[in-house]
Amino acid sequence: MAVILITGAGRGIGAATAKMAARSGYAVAVNYRTRREEAEAVVAEIQAGGGKAVAIQADVSVEGDVVRLFDECDKKLGGLSALVNNAGVLETQSRVEGLTRDRLERIFATNVFGTFACCRQAVQRMSTKHGGSGGAIVNVSSVAARTGSPGEYVDYAASKGAMDTLTIGLAHEVAQEGIRVNGVRPGFIYTEMHADGGEPDRVQRVKQFVPLRRGGTAEEVASAILWLLSDASSFTTGAFIEIAGGR
Template sequence: MATVAKVAKVAKVALVTGGSRGIGAATAKQLAAAGYAVCINYLHNHAAAQQVVQDILAQGGQAIAIQADVAIESEVQRLFIELDQQLGRLDALVNNAGILLPQSRLEDLTAERINRLFNTNVCSYFLCCREAVLRMSTRHGGQGGAIVNVSSAASRLGSPNEYIDYAATKGAIDTLSKGLSLEVAEEGIRVNCVRPGFIDTDMHTDGGEPDRLQRVKANIPLKRGGEASEVAAAISFLLSDAASYITGSFLDVAGGR
């Protein structure tokens, strides 16, 4: 079921997956302020997604919210069809949806947990990229566009003793970003990747340690956790015309780690 706010025709349209909270919500708001009509994808929290829509509308922006589980192929297809119908041509995709499970060493991981993480954190990115490319690529009659995949500094650091499986999913996103950037460079699509570090969001609660930033901040060169708005600024830049000659690149937003 889609939550719809009346949207007029605009120059650019952006989709943000996992847009109801944290980095996704901050990105949706910044893109709306930059003039995009924004589709906020969410999984469960309708109220949170609708609040992001209302915040954007209150600032004079344009937004809708569409529920879909982006780990399921048919749901991704429905999401993009509804987006086509409600906003028109897609110009920008932010792949941000993902999950973090409680901290664990590798020796305690199960196949069920590993598969769940890879299905949500990796398969969803592939599926959304596919649908975006089918709409954006000049090879398919599109007018080009830009994709930003949200990875993590964990892809470089490995997250030993805590989130080695999550880190591995983000390593896959790094590879996807580089490969896809080369695949579609001549088709008018730029693909880049943002790798956040320790960011102050409720994802740490999902991992079982709400106060994790307080524990680790002494090891961060800037001596603090990052804000969702700081990651959103990096994403917004990479989608913008100011980054028109940037593709296949990785921007770490990790306080120096």
């Protein structure tokens, strides 16, 4: 059974991806930082449907936690074949003039450094150069990497821009080692993350700026992620799918 590790999988896009991956035949490592009950609920739902899943606590912004996360995944599920870097954080809406160094360090520690660390651990396991059998990585970026998210989340947008650069560079680096690396860029998606920024109903306010005039769902993003992980996208690497309603 193919093994997938999904970071930040206790809610939103991560949880939807975990459930969809299980239905596609993956054994799923559901990573969470603090939302233990939510992660365990995702695992329970997968198991109730006949799938295999485990919840593993780890803060991807902490180097030691990342190493432990992958080691535990190896022990509990077996050799890794897919990674989804979904864990991400944002903070209360702010203009750049109000951003502090501490806030920037928190955002980049998870969204950038954590993604790099997880990619490193995955490549060490998947790469044919290291005796692996290959695999696929999908990084969950954001349309904000293109738009800059002015007046709200320029720091978050910049972190996602860094993730996009990592996606392209790593894709080229490991293309001949059996690993494909791609990204998805969600737009305005109905998830709890907007509450972290101080505006739970943000999608309702901004959906008028989306050509399709609605927000997206976590399941729509998960479908794109699963396609990029599948053999159906075997000639796709270093690419991005935008799930943003045409924005």
